[in-house]
Amino acid sequence: MTFISINITITTIMTNIARNASVISAMDFRKEPGSVLDRVDYRNETFVVKRAGKAKAALIPMREYEQLQRIKQDAKDRFWLMTQELQAAFRDVDPGEVEREIEQAVREVRTKKKHDS
Incomplete structure (x- = not known):
């Protein structure tokens, strides 16, 4: 699994969590935190906690949190x-040459993006 695919995996997991989550206001969570936490723990439910209409936190089962941490x-x-x-592969290459190659690659990508737009 590459670095990029791992980030995509994390994003997918978080999107699924948010999609399947119940929304609860911060005030309602304050009224019955034990009940909400029990639902998360025992029923594997997820919640998005909102305050003033803005999502502030997600409550997810500990096993999902641990999975995200491992990923x-x-x-x-x-x-x-x-x-x-990469450092080992380019150890003997002149840093100026590496910098020029990077600048050239960036220019090529930017030129391609302009033409594709």
Whole structure:
């Protein structure tokens, strides 16, 4: 799984959580926090907590939170591994040459985007 696909996976999971979540106001959550937390824990329900009409937090079962944390850590680990591999691969290359190659690649992408628009 690549860094990008892991980020897409996290986004997909969060979108599904939000889509299947019940909405609860912050005031209602304050009135019965134990009841809401029990529903999250025992029934695997999810809630989006809103205050003044704006989503402020999501309450999700702990197992889903742990899964998201594992996915995020895996993404970080893969990113740093990729960074180390790139550093090793370009260790003997002149930094100025690398900078010129990057600038050229950026120009090509920007030119392509202009033509595609």
